[in-house]
Amino acid sequence: AQKVTQAQTEISVVEKEDVTLDCVYETRDTTYYLFWYKQPPSGELVFLIRRNSFDEQNEISGRYSWNFQKSTSSFNFTITASQVVDSAVYFCALSDPGGATNKLIFGTGTLLAVQP
Amino acid sequence: ETGVTQTPRHLVMGMTNKKSLKCEQHLGHNAMYWYKQSAKKPLELMFVYSLEERVENNSVPSRFSPECPNSSHLFLHLHTLQPEDSALYLCASSQDGTSRTQQYFGPGTRLTVT
Numbered sequence: 001a002q003k004v005t006q007a008q009t010e011i012s013v014v015e016k017e018d019v020t021l022d023c024v025y026e027t028r029d030t031t032y033y034l035f036w037y038k039q040p041p042s043g044e045l046v047f048l049i050r051r052n053s054f055d056e057q058n059e060i061s062g063r064y065s066w067n068f069q070k071s072t073s074s075f076n077f078t079i080t081a082s083q084v085v086d087s088a089v090y091f092c093a094l095s096d097p098g099g100a101t102n103k104l105i106f107g108t109g110t111l112l113a114v115q116p
Numbered sequence: 117e118t119g120v121t122q123t124p125r126h127l128v129m130g131m132t133n134k135k136s137l138k139c140e141q142h143l144g145h146n147a148m149y150w151y152k153q154s155a156k157k158p159l160e161l162m163f164v165y166s167l168e169e170r171v172e173n174n175s176v177p178s179r180f181s182p183e184c185p186n187s188s189h190l191f192l193h194l195h196t197l198q199p200e201d202s203a204l205y206l207c208a209s210s211q212d213g214t215s216r217t218q219q220y221f222g223p224g225t226r227l228t229v230t
Contacts (some may be wrong), residue, residue: 004158043206043223043226044221044222044223044224045208045221047218047220091159102210102212102213104159104219106158107158109158
């Protein structure tokens with residue numbers, strides 16, 4: 001069965017610190033997609049990244065970077081030089097390509113609080 | 117309006133009321149979704165519509181009734197809800213119903229059942 005685990009429930013850092021959010025997934029599929037979403041206090045989930053299971057290259061987008069390691073079934077997310085605006089709940093998700101529909105399996109989320 | 121919009125943003129209803137949540141997407145997508153987000157739980161997929169046809173019903177109680185009159189609109193009709201149904205209900209859309217396409221979410225409706 002597919003499963004996503006975000007072991008860190010809450011993280012608190014001071015502005016300008018780097019922070020890594022962990023994501024571990026379980027799946028028997030060889031083809032799948034991984035996602036990260038950000039949910040600010042307004043409630044809307046904001047798409048951050050999609051990663052294909054065949055593409056293990058790490059990705060950097062500004063202050064954000066993602067480390068995908070199939071060997072450990074992890075897809076970790078690092079924010080460099082964190083800012084107060086980064087405060088939000090971050091969700092990791094796994095797509096379920098074996099099903100008939102685009103079903104996303106979410107982790108329980110990590111609440112990131114960035115203090116000024 | 118752009119993206120995915122949801123109305124109302126907040127709703128308080130009694131257990132005997134009937135109400136509806138509305139979702140509209142302005143992205144030209146063909147698939148739409150309802151999710152339930154309860155405290156301390158992962159987002160739960162409730163329903164999926166692809167090209168206006170319901171393709172997934174994730175064991176949701178019949179007191180929740182979805183309706184998709186066209187590819188841009190999705191409704192969730194509520195009746196005789198229970199207090200444990202209080203949650204944030206999120207609507208999403210995607211280009212199609214495959215796992216390759218990311219889902220775009222609306223801001224949600226915060227529902228409180230009294």
